[in-house]
Amino acid sequence: MTEILKISELTKIYKNKFQALNNLSLNINEGEIFALLGPNGAGKSTLINIVCGILNFDSGNISVNNFDIKKQYRKARSLIGIVPQELNLEAFETIWDNVNYSRGLYGKPTDHLYIESLLKQLSLWDKKNDKLRELSGGMKRRVLIAKALSHEPKILFLDEPTASVDVEIRKEMWEVVKRLKNKGVTIILTTHYIEEAEEIADRIGIINNGKIILVEEKNSLLKKMGQKILKIELAEPINKIPDVLSGFNLEINKEMNILTYIYDTKKSNTGITTLLSEIKNLGMQLKDISTKQSSLESIFLNLVKESKNELVRS
Numbered sequence: 278m279t280e281i282l283k284i285s286e287l288t289k290i291y292k293n294k295f296q297a298l299n300n301l302s303l304n305i306n307e308g309e310i311f312a313l314l315g316p317n318g319a320g321k322s323t324l325i326n327i328v329c330g331i332l333n334f335d336s337g338n339i340s341v342n343n344f345d346i347k348k349q350y351r352k353a354r355s356l357i358g359i360v361p362q363e364l365n366l367e368a369f370e371t372i373w374d375n376v377n378y379s380r381g382l383y384g385k386p387t388d389h390l391y392i393e394s395l396l397k398q399l400s401l402w403d404k405k406n407d408k409l410r411e412l413s414g415g416m417k418r419r420v421l422i423a424k425a426l427s428h429e430p431k432i433l434f435l436d437e438p439t440a441s442v443d444v445e446i447r448k449e450m451w452e453v454v455k456r457l458k459n460k461g462v463t464i465i466l467t468t469h470y471i472e473e474a475e476e477i478a479d480r481i482g483i484i485n486n487g488k489i490i491l492v493e494e495k496n497s498l499l500k501k502m503g504q505k506i507l508k509i510e511l512a513e514p515i516n517k518i519p520d521v522l523s524g525f526n527l528e529i530n531k532e533m534n535i536l537t538y539i540y541d542t543k544k545s546n547t548g549i550t551t552l553l554s555e556i557k558n559l560g561m562q563l564k565d566i567s568t569k570q571s572s573l574e575s576i577f578l579n580l581v582k583e584s585k586n587e588l589v590r591s
């Protein structure tokens with residue numbers, strides 16, 4: 278596996294002395310979709326803007342395809358495309374002119390065929406002569422992707438590509454990103470939407486307070502850390518959870534007829550058998566029983582909470 282982007286011991290301190298990135302290291306594999314998850318202010322945009330040369334940094338090393346981002350800036354930068362968090366476009370130009378112009382900014386020779394294929398891939402070809410101000414938010418976002426890809430970069434950064442867009446456009450964007458991956462583009466995206474990372478990422482990184490607190494394959498993350506929820510629906514409501522069941526930390530709904538039990542799939546003894554036999558011994562009748570895998574969301578929230586606690590302790 279080739280590591281196309283290497284970031285090591287990166288530190289960023291803003292002018293007001295705020296340390297936004299703290300000794301951060303991260304490597305990105307060629308061809309992957311990497312989702313960087315983190316709460317507001319975690320340092321996601323700061324990190325992306327540094328790698329894209331928009332912001333300076335204080336210490337550390339960054340290389341893109343082994344080109345040092347400081348010493349070989351032009352070479353490194355030509356391999357990167359970025360779709361920034363804020364949408365800003367020259368409103369009076371057409372899509373076609375705008376995207377072709379972007380390519381020129383990188384000193385790349387005109388290539389109408391490439392831009393045509395790009396616009397087709399992004400379902401913008403029919404709209405190529407439309408003025409940017411006439412486009413919907415989702416289309417503007419796609420134009421920004423087209424601009425970011427106009428110089429044929431190997432890496433595409435998407436800073437919150439689906440912030441404030443509706444569910445339909447979000448799903449459409451996921452398809453666009455998957456298609457780009459199939460074309461060989463390495464994609465790094467930031468998001469607050471856990472389901473987005475769950476849906477499209479190969480690997481997930483979680484950032485909090487300027488530090489990467491976890492990097493893991495999505496599937497193994499879900500498997501390794503996933504908890505399961507057992508829902509036990511009773512035939513009749515009860516008055517309270519019986520004392521003999523107190524060790525299971527059960528929760529009960531308002532209607533007093535559904536018990537939930539959270540267990541760790543990693544443990545050899547999940548406690549399910551004992552719980553069910555205790556319930557049977559109590560003579561409680563069951564109506565239904567179901568299990569659900571806990572989501573990345575609960576994993577994420579737990580990790581961010583843990584790292585906050587660590588910060589308080591240290």
Ligand SMILES: Nc1ncnc2c1ncn2[C@@H]1O[C@H](COP(=O)(O)OP(=O)(O)OP(=O)(O)O)[C@@H](O)[C@H]1O
Pocket residue numbers: 291292293295297315316317318319320321322323324362
């Ligand atoms: N120009 C600046 N001067 C001082 N502090 C800044 C500056 N820009 C950002 N910060 C601070 O750095 C931290 C990281 O900001 P950043 O924009 O990287 O977060 P983010 O993870 O992208 O958040 P969001 O999810 O809200 O986009 C925040 O605490 C922010 O207030």
Ligand SMILES: [Mg+2]
Pocket residue numbers: 321322323362436
């Ligand atoms: Mg941001």
